[in-house]
Amino acid sequence: MEEKIYRFWLHRLPGVGDRSIEKLLAVFGSAENVCRAGKELEKVLGKRAAEEIVEFNTTFDAPGAYEQMLRQKIAFYTPQDPQYPARLKRLARAPYGLYCLGALPQEGRPAAAVIGARECSGYGRFVAEAFGGGLSEAGVSIISGMARGIDGLAQQAALAHGGGTWAVLGCGVDVCYPACNRTLYQEILEKGGGILSVFPPGTPPARGRFPERNRIVAGLSDLVLVVEARQKSGTLITVDMALEQGKHVYAVPGRLTDRLSDGCNLLIRQGAGIALAPSDLLAELRILDNRKALGGGRKEPAGEPPAPPQSGEGDSREGTGEGEELLKFLDCDPKSADDILRAVQGAGISMELPELLAELIGLCMEGKAARQGGSYFFRADGSDLFAEQPGIGYNEKRQSPATE
Amino acid sequence: MFSTILTGSVYGVDSRLIRVEVDLSPGLPCFVMVGSPGREVRESGERVRIALKNSGITLPPMHISVNLSPADIRKEGTGFDLPIAVGVLCALERLPGGCADGMLIMGELGLDGEIRKIKGVLPGAVTAARAGIRRCLVPEKNVWEAAAAEGMQAVGVSCLEQAMEYLKRSGQERDRFLPPRTVDPRALLSPRQTGRGGAREPDFDQIAGQESVKRAALIAAAGFHHLLIMGAPGTGKTMIARRLPTILPPLTLEESMEVSSLYSIAGKLGEEECLITRRPFLSPHHTVSPQALSGGGRIPGPGLVSLAHRGILFLDELPQFKRQTLDLLRQPLEDKQIQIARTGGAFCYPADLMLVGAMNPCPCGYYPDRNRCRCTPFERRSYLSHISGPILDRIDLCIQAQKVDYARLREGGGEGSGSMRAKVEQARKRQRERYQGTGIRFNSDLEAGELERYCALGEKEQRLLERMYRTMDLSVRACHRLLKVARTIADLEGSGEIACSHLAEASIYRAFERPED
Numbered sequence: 038m039e040e041k042i043y044r045f046w047l048h049r050l051p052g053v054g055d056r057s058i059e060k061l062l063a064v065f066g067s068a069e070n071v072c073r074a075g076k077e078l079e080k081v082l083g084k085r086a087a088e089e090i091v092e093f094n095t096t097f098d099a100p101g102a103y104e105q106m107l108r109q110k111i112a113f114y115t116p117q118d119p120q121y122p123a124r125l126k127r128l129a130r131a132p133y134g135l136y137c138l139g140a141l142p143q144e145g146r147p148a149a150a151v152i153g154a155r156e157c158s159g160y161g162r163f164v165a166e167a168f169g170g171g172l173s174e175a176g177v178s179i180i181s182g183m184a185r186g187i188d189g190l191a192q193q194a195a196l197a198h199g200g201g202t203w204a205v206l207g208c209g210v211d212v213c214y215p216a217c218n219r220t221l222y223q224e225i226l227e228k229g230g231g232i233l234s235v236f237p238p239g240t241p242p243a244r245g246r247f248p249e250r251n252r253i254v255a256g257l258s259d260l261v262l263v264v265e266a267r268q269k270s271g272t273l274i275t276v277d278m279a280l281e282q283g284k285h286v287y288a289v290p291g292r293l294t295d296r297l298s299d300g301c302n303l304l305i306r307q308g309a310g311i312a313l314a315p316s317d318l319l320a321e322l323r324i325l326d327n328r329k330a331l332g333g334g335r336k337e338p339a340g341e342p343p344a345p346p347q348s349g350e351g352d353s354r355e356g357t358g359e360g361e362e363l364l365k366f367l368d369c370d371p372k373s374a375d376d377i378l379r380a381v382q383g384a385g386i387s388m389e390l391p392e393l394l395a396e397l398i399g400l401c402m403e404g405k406a407a408r409q410g411g412s413y414f415f416r417a418d419g420s421d422l423f424a425e426q427p428g429i430g431y432n433e434k435r436q437s438p439a440t441e
Numbered sequence: 442m443f444s445t446i447l448t449g450s451v452y453g454v455d456s457r458l459i460r461v462e463v464d465l466s467p468g469l470p471c472f473v474m475v476g477s478p479g480r481e482v483r484e485s486g487e488r489v490r491i492a493l494k495n496s497g498i499t500l501p502p503m504h505i506s507v508n509l510s511p512a513d514i515r516k517e518g519t520g521f522d523l524p525i526a527v528g529v530l531c532a533l534e535r536l537p538g539g540c541a542d543g544m545l546i547m548g549e550l551g552l553d554g555e556i557r558k559i560k561g562v563l564p565g566a567v568t569a570a571r572a573g574i575r576r577c578l579v580p581e582k583n584v585w586e587a588a589a590a591e592g593m594q595a596v597g598v599s600c601l602e603q604a605m606e607y608l609k610r611s612g613q614e615r616d617r618f619l620p621p622r623t624v625d626p627r628a629l630l631s632p633r634q635t636g637r638g639g640a641r642e643p644d645f646d647q648i649a650g651q652e653s654v655k656r657a658a659l660i661a662a663a664g665f666h667h668l669l670i671m672g673a674p675g676t677g678k679t680m681i682a683r684r685l686p687t688i689l690p691p692l693t694l695e696e697s698m699e700v701s702s703l704y705s706i707a708g709k710l711g712e713e714e715c716l717i718t719r720r721p722f723l724s725p726h727h728t729v730s731p732q733a734l735s736g737g738g739r740i741p742g743p744g745l746v747s748l749a750h751r752g753i754l755f756l757d758e759l760p761q762f763k764r765q766t767l768d769l770l771r772q773p774l775e776d777k778q779i780q781i782a783r784t785g786g787a788f789c790y791p792a793d794l795m796l797v798g799a800m801n802p803c804p805c806g807y808y809p810d811r812n813r814c815r816c817t818p819f820e821r822r823s824y825l826s827h828i829s830g831p832i833l834d835r836i837d838l839c840i841q842a843q844k845v846d847y848a849r850l851r852e853g854g855g856e857g858s859g860s861m862r863a864k865v866e867q868a869r870k871r872q873r874e875r876y877q878g879t880g881i882r883f884n885s886d887l888e889a890g891e892l893e894r895y896c897a898l899g900e901k902e903q904r905l906l907e908r909m910y911r912t913m914d915l916s917v918r919a920c921h922r923l924l925k926v927a928r929t930i931a932d933l934e935g936s937g938e939i940a941c942s943h944l945a946e947a948s949i950y951r952a953f954e955r956p957e958d
């Protein structure tokens with residue numbers, strides 16, 4: 038049996054965590070020796086734990102399980118392996134076992150964690166997409182937890198902009214949680230990213246596993262960006278972990294009246310970096326100078342809906358021309374048709390509700406707007422909502438090719 | 442020593458004429474009732490005997506036989522007391538023979554001889570009038586509903602002695618003693634009569650903002666579509682639903698008769714009320730039992746779905762209703778009637794109603810306001826899943842009500858019920874013309890096969906629908922619903938063809954989407 042399988046066996050032992058493994062290895066030297074130690078284990082772990090291990094050994098077929106895992110294309114790494122991520126090795130407590138589906142994060146590339154609330158707002162959605170996309174385009178690996186909301190959106194945007202992204206899960210790497218991100222999970226693997234976890238394959242998600250997941254998210258990144266978080270949020274656990282690990286934390290400012298921005302605003306007060314544009318983070322990552330080399334030209338995002346056929350364009354919409362005008366009245370957060378109507382009428386455009394609805398539906402079908410709950414509308418693409426001045430928001434990036 | 446009296450008994454929504462035959466013959470003194478009498482009818486003998494005694498008439502020790510003909514159908518209800526008593530009096534020759542010929546007699550007796558209110562007088566009187574009977578003797582408290590039957594002269598009596606006094610007299614004297622009452626039902630339904638005077642009635646002009654919900658209500662009323670209003674607490678969902686009857690066209694005579702008959706059978710017609718002249722609006726609490734909603738009991742009676750016939754059944758807090766209760770609405774929404782089978786028989790009651798539901802969009806009620814709502818998609822999904830798919834499939838219109846800001850509130854209401862009702866009536870007129878002789882009444886009645894014919898689309902519209910079908914991920918059924926609603930919108934605008942703008946607007950009314958995880 039190879040040493041690797043012994044290590045795998047060691048990591049799977051019940052009631053033996055990273056700390057116990059450290060102690061065992063200090064006493065016995067290698068995983069193989071631990072396995073052969075037999076009665077000796079009692080000295081380190083105590084009688085009960087040792088008995089449990091004996092019990093476990095009678096049922097657990099380590100080579101079989103390892104074989105099975107390899108068939109699932111899941112790799113297993115310990116700090117002894119040369120491939121083991123250097124960033125994790127530097128942690129105060131490097132996780133002994135790391136399971137990986139797909140590739141490991143590239144060592145030479147800068148990595149940023151983009152994290153935030155699961156139930157995010159429209160604003161959070163646009164910001165996550167802008168930063169995820171912008172950073173990824175500049176060659177930064179995006180590390181996140183593949184959760185609903187900010188995490189998943191940022192990773193999705195990273196993929197759409199052709200960059201790599203890595204998801205750290207709080208369950209086995211073969212368990213897709215949350216299920217709604219199934220397509221993202223697949224896409225990460227297809228596009229050269231990876232799914233990582235410190236929990237063995239098949240482990241179901243559980244509340245207690247997420248802090249450890251968050252520690253790894255922070256550990257794999259060079260800095261952490263918080264897009265949207267409530268005052269009491271799981272996201273802030275990741276932030277604490279990152280600060281403990283000595284990493285810089287950035288937060289996207291929000292309005293004081295938005296509860297979903299409270300967490301970010303408080304972080305800023307406590308001294309977090311203020312992220313107004315992806316370039317703020319790129320400077321921190323010291324790669325701004327190399328941007329040209331990394332390709333400054335903006336690529337068309339792959340996820341954008343195909344343009345409608347030119348022939349059908351003119352006649353499939355009733356009132357032409359007005360639609361573009363209407364886009365001005367839409368925001369990143371859903372606005373009800375009644376509110377839009379009032380705003381439109383307030384701006385001196387004479388329009389009745391049925392007409393307005395027809396126009397809005399037209400915009401939705403062109404992919405410029407989207408709707409929620411039937412009669413609430415919002416922008417599908419928020420990139421032009423960011424400020425025009427260079428240096429703020431996503432537009433700073435878009436303008437750069439022209440100025441160069 | 443033999444007499445025959447005509448009376449009526451209710452079967453489901455119809456009534457049948459029953460002949461009460463009474464014979465007195467020498468033999469062991471007893472009171473025998475034959476002809477499938479139900480329990481209440483069997484008890485009738487005892488009430489008649491004592492009521493007669495207390496009215497000063499002692500029954501002779503004779504063998505009294507009562508037959509209810511036709512004998513093969515089961516008789517239920519308490520309306521047989523008075524005809525039996527009159528029959529006995531005629532057979533005893535205390536009343537002149539033939540004094541009750543050509544007359545319908547119904548009523549319940551108290552032990553003191555009082556004549557009490559009964560259920561089902563209106564359908565009884567209608568059936569009798571159709572059979573050519575022109576006069577009826579009914580409890581005083583039911584006299585107006587009996588008079589509402591076309592061509593019926595109704596005489597109301599309040600005690601047995603009064604009834605005897607009336608029957609003893611002949612022709613002219615009778616009318617002087619108790620003048621018969623007649624009612625012209627058409628006059629009752631004239632706008633002046635149903636018009637609202639006095640206290641301020643609910644009206645749509647009292648609602649500030651909520652333009653899109655009002656618009657949805659208008660469309661629902663025009664095409665008799667079922668409507669679901671979603672919105673945060675306090676956004677006026679209930680207010681709008683309560684104002685829906687004010688924009689529906691008034692009941693026609695035929696409709697009023699149907700509705701009034703149901704109310705009469707359920708015993709819910711007021712004393713002074715001849716006919717139900719306003720569209721019913723029922724809003725049962727969410728704890729309503731399935732039986733109360735569907736109708737039931739050992740001998741089935743109409744339930745809330747039938748009492749809302751031709752009107753509105755408003756279910757506030759829709760997800761709070763038990764799933765079992767809601768699923769019961771499937772048959773009425775599909776067939777416009779409800780079939781109830783109990784040990785006492787199987788009956789079919791009409792239930793052509795407009796379902797209006799109101800609900801919160803999520804458990805806390807504030808979605809999509811992210812500052813207040815922290816419900817996860819899972820929570821929202823499980824909340825919405827209280828309403829089963831088959832019910833939702835039958836709701837054509839679904840709209841989200843939003844909180845109205847204060848500035849808008851101060852501006853006051855918009856369009857009033859009057860002008861909205863005029864629009865509805867225009868749209869209804871178009872539908873009547875289009876569907877003449879087809880049995881279809883409203884756009885909402887259209888079946889999939891008929892859509893092709895009545896909701897034909899031009900080439901441009903066809904292309905738009907195709908695009909919607911693809912981009913909005915519509916199901917075939919949702920597509921049909923969209924067409925029906927578009928048809929109604931076109932009718933409201935007075936357009937013969939469905940245009941692109943109609944289709945686009947119709948697609949808005951699909952607020953009920955299951956959250957995508």
